[in-house]
Amino acid sequence: MKNLDAAYAALADPTRRAILARLALGDATVGEIAEPFPISGPAISRHLKVLEEAQLITRTRRSQQFVCRLNPEGLKSAQEWLDYYRAFWTGAFDRLDEHLKRNPQLSPNPKEKK
Amino acid sequence: MKNLDAAYAALADPTRRAILARLALGDATVGEIAEPFPISGPAISRHLKVLEEAQLITRTRRSQQFVCRLNPEGLKSAQEWLDYYRAFWTGAFDRLDEHLKRNPQLSPNPKEKK
């Protein structure tokens, strides 16, 4: 697990998620990516830079254009953190839920007091 | 899918991920959560507020203390976006990789030109 800060920060912006969704359909040039968005080119360029630095995409020059491509490796890292804790979460939730059903007083805490 | 901005923004901070990891082991009071961190109480309190607003945790008062608990629903939302695109990403990657192997020129673009 690495680079999670940058990856999740990158995913926090709806424009960037839309760009990733777009790239999921296939590589695209910067111009093609920018086209549907109401913001300036430089703004798109910086979103792409953020995505690149988070290792969620790669950019490679092809003559005058830059082609952007998803980087599944980077996306996997972001997923792994959530995946790792998913079992814990549901597990903890179920355990607590169960416990609550048996002890209807508020907020039982499974940790023992020191 | 909803609230993804707030959820991913919340996940982008390592302190907040550590708090979630801690809560995966069971509910905890604010004091218990704060204990291992070298930052001030108010800083923790605000991290908790961010997590709560992102619907990743809930806070409920129990006498003087506040007990924090994971909210698996919120976490699921964050995961679903990534899950939804996982197939696309790996699929697109494989397709492109395949394509590149057959056409060794750089960066083929599967979209047709308008």
Added chain:
DNA sequence: CTTGTATTTAACCATATTGTTATTTAACTC
């Protein structure tokens, strides 16, 4: 009703983020 404890809220500061417009860079075309 005063004191102590747990936590939040307020006020403030430094830095980061996201947008803008203007300028620069790189490559292709004549």
Added chain:
DNA sequence: GAGTTAAATAACAATATGGTTAAATACAAG
């Protein structure tokens, strides 16, 4: 070389974020 196109970078402003310390709130215990 001059112009055009695609995109990046620079410089700037507004807002958001994450930390601090000091003050406020809420409850519990004398």
